Amino acid sequence: MTTLVGTGSLIRLALRLDRVRLPIWILVTAGLVLATASSVAELYPTEASRRQIAATIGSNPAMTAIYGQVYDTSPGAVVMWRLAITGALLVTLMSIMTVNRHTRQDEEAGRLELIGATVVGRHAPMAAALIVATGANILAALLIAAGLTGQGMPVDGSFLAGLSFGALGITFAAVAAAAAQLAENARTVTGISVLVLAVAFVLRLIGDAGSATWVSWLSPIGWLQKAHPYAENRWWIVVLLLAVAIVLIGAAYALVSRRDHGAGLVRPRPGPADAAASLNGPFALAWRLHRWSMIGWMIGFLVLGVMFGSIANSATDLVKDNPQVARIVEQMGGKSALIDAFMTAILGIIALVASVYAVQATLRLRAEETSVRAEPVLATGVSRLGWALSHLVFAAVGAAVMLVAAGLAMGVAYGISVGDVSGQLGNVLEAALVQLPATLVVAGIAMALFGLAPRYVIGSWAALTVFWLLGQLGPMLQVPQWLMNVSPFTHVPKLLGDISATPLIWLSVVAVVLMAVGLAGFRRRDIG
Amino acid sequence: MTHAISVSGLVKNFGRTRALDGLDLTVSEGEVHGFLGPNGAGKSTTIRVLLGLLRADAGTARLLGGDPWGQAAELHRRLAYVPGDVTLWPNLSGGEVIDLLGRLRGGLDPKRKAVLLERFELDPTKKGRTYSKGNRQKVALVAALSSDVELLVLDEPTSGFDPLMEAMFRECIEEEKERDRTVLLSSHILSEVEALCDRVSIIRNGRTVETGSLAQLRHLTRTSIQAELAVEPTGLAGLPGVHDLQARDHHVKFEVDTAELDGALRHLTTFGIRSLTSQPPTLEELFLRHYEDEPK
Ligand SMILES: Nc1ncnc2c1ncn2[C@@H]1O[C@H](COP(=O)(O)OP(=O)(O)OP(=O)(O)O)[C@@H](O)[C@H]1O
Ligand SMILES: [Mg+2]
Numbered sequence: 001m002t003t004l005v006g007t008g009s010l011i012r013l014a015l016r017l018d019r020v021r022l023p024i025w026i027l028v029t030a031g032l033v034l035a036t037a038s039s040v041a042e043l044y045p046t047e048a049s050r051r052q053i054a055a056t057i058g059s060n061p062a063m064t065a066i067y068g069q070v071y072d073t074s075p076g077a078v079v080m081w082r083l084a085i086t087g088a089l090l091v092t093l094m095s096i097m098t099v100n101r102h103t104r105q106d107e108e109a110g111r112l113e114l115i116g117a118t119v120v121g122r123h124a125p126m127a128a129a130l131i132v133a134t135g136a137n138i139l140a141a142l143l144i145a146a147g148l149t150g151q152g153m154p155v156d157g158s159f160l161a162g163l164s165f166g167a168l169g170i171t172f173a174a175v176a177a178a179a180a181q182l183a184e185n186a187r188t189v190t191g192i193s194v195l196v197l198a199v200a201f202v203l204r205l206i207g208d209a210g211s212a213t214w215v216s217w218l219s220p221i222g223w224l225q226k227a228h229p230y231a232e233n234r235w236w237i238v239v240l241l242l243a244v245a246i247v248l249i250g251a252a253y254a255l256v257s258r259r260d261h262g263a264g265l266v267r268p269r270p271g272p273a274d275a276a277a278s279l280n281g282p283f284a285l286a287w288r289l290h291r292w293s294m295i296g297w298m299i300g301f302l303v304l305g306v307m308f309g310s311i312a313n314s315a316t317d318l319v320k321d322n323p324q325v326a327r328i329v330e331q332m333g334g335k336s337a338l339i340d341a342f343m344t345a346i347l348g349i350i351a352l353v354a355s356v357y358a359v360q361a362t363l364r365l366r367a368e369e370t371s372v373r374a375e376p377v378l379a380t381g382v383s384r385l386g387w388a389l390s391h392l393v394f395a396a397v398g399a400a401v402m403l404v405a406a407g408l409a410m411g412v413a414y415g416i417s418v419g420d421v422s423g424q425l426g427n428v429l430e431a432a433l434v435q436l437p438a439t440l441v442v443a444g445i446a447m448a449l450f451g452l453a454p455r456y457v458i459g460s461w462a463a464l465t466v467f468w469l470l471g472q473l474g475p476m477l478q479v480p481q482w483l484m485n486v487s488p489f490t491h492v493p494k495l496l497g498d499i500s501a502t503p504l505i506w507l508s509v510v511a512v513v514l515m516a517v518g519l520a521g522f523r524r525r526d527i528g
Numbered sequence: 529m530t531h532a533i534s535v536s537g538l539v540k541n542f543g544r545t546r547a548l549d550g551l552d553l554t555v556s557e558g559e560v561h562g563f564l565g566p567n568g569a570g571k572s573t574t575i576r577v578l579l580g581l582l583r584a585d586a587g588t589a590r591l592l593g594g595d596p597w598g599q600a601a602e603l604h605r606r607l608a609y610v611p612g613d614v615t616l617w618p619n620l621s622g623g624e625v626i627d628l629l630g631r632l633r634g635g636l637d638p639k640r641k642a643v644l645l646e647r648f649e650l651d652p653t654k655k656g657r658t659y660s661k662g663n664r665q666k667v668a669l670v671a672a673l674s675s676d677v678e679l680l681v682l683d684e685p686t687s688g689f690d691p692l693m694e695a696m697f698r699e700c701i702e703e704e705k706e707r708d709r710t711v712l713l714s715s716h717i718l719s720e721v722e723a724l725c726d727r728v729s730i731i732r733n734g735r736t737v738e739t740g741s742l743a744q745l746r747h748l749t750r751t752s753i754q755a756e757l758a759v760e761p762t763g764l765a766g767l768p769g770v771h772d773l774q775a776r777d778h779h780v781k782f783e784v785d786t787a788e789l790d791g792a793l794r795h796l797t798t799f800g801i802r803s804l805t806s807q808p809p810t811l812e813e814l815f816l817r818h819y820e821d822e823p824k
Binding site for chain 1: 581600601609614615623
């Protein structure tokens with residue numbers, strides 16, 4: 001296996017580079033599972049209360065669409081029901097990012113070329129990245145298992161719960177490894193992997209929400225939800241996930257031998273010899289760099305909008321007879337009719353996804369800077385302000401485009417399902433746009449970090465993760481109000497049709513100030 | 529004479545590393561100025577301060593009569609920069625990058641672009657990473673040379689070039705010189721510097737250690753002398769500028785600072801010269817001396 005020579009030293013290098021990031025991911029994932037476990041124990045202490053929630057959820061396609069079925073009334077099963085999606089997102093994103101960073105991202109930056117010429121075999125970088133990601137997933141799995149056991153849950157169920165998360169993470173590490181062989185740049189690798197993740201999510205959503213339940217079986221996330229720990233304990237689900245991972249790794253392994261270093265399997269086509277007359281300024285350049293990602297995201301938002309819009313109507317049957325769950329939904333979504341609560345809750349999630357878009361579009365500035373593509377541009381007649389704004393505009397306008405796309409799609413789909421498109425479209429669109437200022441605050445945080453502390457731009461992802469967790473789990477974990485207030489999304493008005501402008505103005509002011517601070521900082525600092 | 533670039537006492541720290549430590553650099557209008565120094569001497573850092581990408585901690589820098597930090601965008605329209613390490617966007621073709629960079633500087637000459645593409649044998653339809661290192665540099669170089677600017681700032685522009693392209697580069701710079709463009713050329717290729725530059729500055733550890741025309745610098749080099757004499761010579765070791773003296777009977781071998789050559793030869797003639805060979809000074813020796821000798 002000479003093609004694996006040097007894997008050991010690459011593993012050590014990767015562990016060193018990820019010595020902060022990986023432990024944080026793992027601890028957050030495990031900590032979240034434990035916190036949820038203890039709050040479920042508090043919220044649904046009796047068998048009767050758990051039976052009630054299971055029945056309510058089971059009769060409600062909207063709720064099962066988001067969280068899946070409550071498959072059993074044991075406390076552990078309720079925890080797994082509530083956590084499957086959040087936990088799945090955490091482990092899969094961790095795996096995708098880790099593998100991408102140590103394979104294609106390094107290769108693109110030319111770092112692997114340095115290593116590749118020495119004593120490192122052709123397959124070693126991929127092997128090292130996969131081993132590190134697998135190790136991280138196993139560690140997360142064991143921590144989850146130990147934690148759940150420690151909370152008094154059955155040992156076998158707890159281990160299955162942990163291992164099914166771990167196996168899902170490993171599967172997506174393999175997805176990223178295969179994607180890294182196909183595409184030439186790391187951005188596309190992330191794109192492909194996240195697309196696979198999104199498709200997996202949508203498939204299980206369709207299956208859980210509708211009558212075609214078999215569709216969930218097409219999705220690895222669906223499998224995770226069907227492992228049913230603390231009930232049937234389907235261990236073979238873990239085997240199934242790992243089998244898929246092995247097949248994908250085998251494919252990636254074979255692909256490595258079939259391509260040149262630095263190249264993907266998909267060869268880029270030649271471009272024009274001269275630039276179009278329209279490619280004549282920083283904004284035109286930024287448009288070229290952002291357009292495909294923007295269009296791709298927009299399609300995603302349209303799909304999300306149609307999906308949620310068409311199931312929203314059934315949300316009315318939700319939780320009429322469980323005051324505790326109703327209270328949580330109200331806290332998450334507002335006091336008006338439950339359907340509005342459902343809509344605003346969904347739009348809250350959509351706003352978080354729009355923030356992911358806004359942050360990555362803003363951080364494109366940093367990517368351009370560290371890859372020294374910014375330097376030649378800034379050495380021309382383009383001012384620093386103009387260059388920074390050219391990208392920031394795509395983050396801000398892009399976030400608005402995403403929310404409008406989701407709002408339009410959701411409004412039309414919901415309108416069709418209740419036979420009142422003209423009446424509903426405006427409402428839903430307005431409710432979507434209300435999320436914009438909070439989304440821009442997140443982009444503002446990224447911009448401020450870029451201007452003032454460029455080495456710590458990763459902090460904007462940390463901030464967004466905290467906001468996401470607060471929004472999703474804060475009410476259930478009964479987080480104190482001052483902590484909830486940290487998140488801009490806490491301040492988004494939750495009433496459809498009767499929206500108060502004050503918090504929106506404040507959020508907008510905060511967003512603008514953060515962006516201005518970032519721009520001012522960027523004008524004064526060193527490039528590089 | 530006006531100066532295209534004048535820098536004095538420039539200091540730049542990166543955390544605890546002092547990259548520039550009181551650097552001086554003057555480039556007159558219309559000259560090709562060689563900028564030399566060992567790895568890590570501070571050449572790229574100086575250039576990036578001049579481009580307003582880095583802010584100096586102390587000292588003054590003037591570029592084309594303006595302030596490189598405060599008037600960056602204005603000044604940049606009058607210059608073109610080729611970085612040592614060129615990265616291109618994966619989804620833009622080389623031709624698009626050339627046009628774009630030219631337009632961002634205020635326009636480029638399409639005819640000249642076509643000629644340069646031909647001369648450098650560059651395929652403008654490839655994209656980003658599919659170019660080799662040398663070809664990526666050619667993209668930046670063609671963009672710079674086809675813009676109508678007063679000053680070219682080139683940071684090791686030929687480090688990825690093959691000898692044929694290197695010769696083509698020299699030809700192009702000669703042409704720029706004829707058009708009275710000013711060129712600041714950072715380079716590790718001494719023959720290139722010797723062939724192209726009117727004046728050079730050598731820097732080391734963030735300080736200028738030598739600056740002047742090539743003739744002046746030659747003056748600072750050492751000539752090596754071998755002679756056979758009629759009588760055994762005396763007193764050679766005490767002469768100013770004489771180094772590495774080896775004497776055996778009537779044979780001597782030594783190096784002498786070119787500035788002190790006259791005195792040394794006068795002294796030798798007093799012993800009756802039977803044969804004499806002298807090796808002309810090379811700049812290479814001077815550079816190597818400056819790169820190696822000085823203690824940190
Ligand atoms: N952004 C930075 N952060 C920290 N240190 C830096 C940075 N840029 C340069 N340095 C340091 O400053 C010193 C000068 O570097 P510089 O790149 O200017 O050298 P150079 O003369 O261009 O070398 P070379 O011939 O290798 O290109 C080096 O010690 C380098 O490590
Ligand atoms: Mg350099």
